[in-house]
Amino acid sequence: MSALLKHPLQLGLYHTLVTTHLPIRHLRISASAWTIASRESSIPQRYIGQPTSYTHQHLLRDDEITPGITAQEFRGRRHNLMSGIKKSMYSDCPHHVAVILAADTKYMTDEIPYPFRQNTDFLYLCGFQEPSSALVLESIAGxxxxxxxxxxxxxxxxxxxxxxxxxxxxxxxxxxxxGVDEAHVISDLSEYLDQYASREKLVVWYDVFRNVNSHLHKDVVSNLVTPCRNKGHAVNILQQLMHSIRVIKSPAEIQLMRESCSIASQAFVDVMRFTKPNINEANLYAKMDFEVRLNGAEFLAYPPVVAGGNRANTLHYVKNNQIVLGGDMVLMDAGCEYHGYASDITRTWPVSGRYTEAQASLYQSVLDVQQECLDMCEVGTTLDQIYHRMLNGLGQKLQDLGIVPKWMNNAELIRAAKKYCPHHVGHYLGMDTHDTPQVSRSNQLQAGIVITVEPGLYLPASDNDIPQEFRGMGIRIEDDVLITDRAPEVLTAECPKEMSLIESIMGGNL
Ligand SMILES: [Mn+2]
Structure with a gap:
């Protein structure tokens, strides 16, 4: 019996369909029929576990699957993926099947789940938020x-x-x-994929090495992958292709990213105003979390870094449990997730409201280098080239500040810059904070790509080579930038970074 015939809908759930007034033809809609089907009549008239325009009119329009993204755009994404497969080295093969798994629920302790986060590639292709689901895209014979x-x-x-x-x-x-062509229960996936194990001239597209969903991976998809490999079929990872598509943002995605960046920027202003000497880092974290949620974001995009004083030199400091003393700066790296799109901002400000002379000279140096990097954000350049600009700029600034000796040549300055800024200048940004990592930083930037630009200088208190007045300072300034065919659009421009502006805000003058 084929998987399709064993389908529960065909085994007796017709009764349910009749009682819910859903005509059976809706359960198998051909791609062409779907395009003419009325969206309005297609939205389930009940809560389905994620927002729809029926249950959440304040979030979605009738033609949207997730807020801001239409059913048509989702279809376009699947179309782009299959176009990419067509252009691959396996274009001559007549049969292709791509399997993309949803994430499974992760548990903190017995029966206590962590907040669910969908596998991004799965979410990108269909917008469905339920754990332990799967999407199968396959070529059609003829x-x-x-x-x-x-x-x-x-x-x-x-x-x-x-x-x-x-x-x-x-x-x-x-x-x-x-708005896909068919739907089945997940327990039928195994049998459905069985039909492919015996196919000739088949290419399987599946991220074999990513453990998105252990159960489905081990017990279901491996039953497709292993026999196909044994038969000599190509089994290709999808992620590279997925990321090359995801890295270019559509106008709708750009709009969501603008909003995500705007919400986080405004929240930074509120956190700056809220700051005072001897405040606990945890309170600044709480204020940030509160403000982004209050302004429409679902949650923070990642555990924020709220690092007072020398703790800013621990790049991934997320304990956020110390008191920030007057006279110290606080470095906060935080962003929010707004309808699936992340912002990622870092600012460093003095808890007393005024930068000291040493803090100000270090801060302005980082800010100058950041501006040089921002000026490079245009089509055709690469993140690696901007990184080299950053290293050159920081090396020069370290020398100007007297942090490294005057006799250092260019190569030594670059080494010093790498020592005091051990991270890259930035990364792609989108649905994930570190978005599309399969896309190389040596690729040329294109219009529609969003990147972060985040130079920093980290001068640990324990480093005796550093002049006393700079020891224990860590500064990073990070903005999110949309590459366009014209000047770059700094999506986080509302987040203050000029020292005079930050001081005015903290002084209650703005
Ligand atoms: Mn970042």
Whole structure:
């Protein structure tokens, strides 16, 4: 019996369909039929476990799957992926199947889940938020790529589980809401994939080395991958292609990123105003978290760094539990996630409201270098080239400040810059904070790419080579930048970074 025939819908759930007034033709919608189907009639008239325009009118329009992103855009993303596969070295093969798994729920302790975060590639392709689901994209016999069939596999509706976890979409909800061609329950995925194990001239696209969902990976997809490998079929990872698509943001995504950056920028201003000597780092963290949520973000995009004084020299300091003394600066690296899009900002300000002379000279040096780097953010340059600009600039500044000796030549200055700034100048930014890491930093920037520009200088209190007045200072200034065909757009421009502006805000004058 084929997986399709064994489908529970065909085994007796027709009754359910009738009672929910959902015509059976809606359960298998061809791609062409879907495009003419009315979106309005397709939104399930019940809560399905994630916001829809039916349950969350304040968040979504009728044509949107996730806030700001339409069903049509999601279809376009799947189309782009299949176009990429078509252009690959395996273009001659007639059969392709791509499997993208949803994340599974992670548990803190017994029955206590961490907040769920969907696998980004899965979310990007279909917008579905339920754990332990899968998306299968496959070529259609006799029809050239990028034509394809999109099928979702979702958890079965289960009254007992839904009592605890809330309603699930089920196959009817998933099919009509996501706008794919078919939907099945996830327990049918194994049998569905079996049909491919015996195929000839097949290419499998699956991220074998990523443990997105242990159960589905080990017990289900490996039953496709292993026999296919044994038969000599190509099994390719998808991530490289996924990231090359995801790195270029659509106009809708750019709008969401603008909003994410704006919310985080405003929150920084509120946190600066809230700062006073002897404040606990935890309070600054709490204030940031509070403000971004109050202004519409779902949560912070990552555990923020709130590092007073010398703790700023621990790059990933996230303990955030010390008192920041008057006279010290605080370095905060924080951003929010707004409808799936991250912002990532760092600012460093004096808790007393005034930079000391030494702090000011170090701060201005980092700010100058950041501006040089921002000026380079245009189509055709690379993150690595901006990084080299940063190293050159920081090396020069270290010498100007007297932190490294005058006799150092250029190569030695670069080494010193790397010592006092051990991280890169930036990374791609998008749905993930460190977005699309498979895209090399030596690739040329294109319009629609968002990057961070975040030079810093970290001068540990324990480093006796550093002049006394600078020891124990750590400064980073990080903005998020949209590459365009014209001048770069600094998405975090609302977040103050000029010292006079920060001092005015903290002094209550702005
Ligand atoms: Mn960053």
């Amino acid at each position: 029809s050239p790529l990028p034509d394809h069939k999109a099928t979702v596999f979702v958890p079965q509706r289960d009254a007992d589980r839904e009592l605890w976890d809330g309603p699930r979409a089920g196959i009817d909800g998933a099919l009509s809401f996501i």
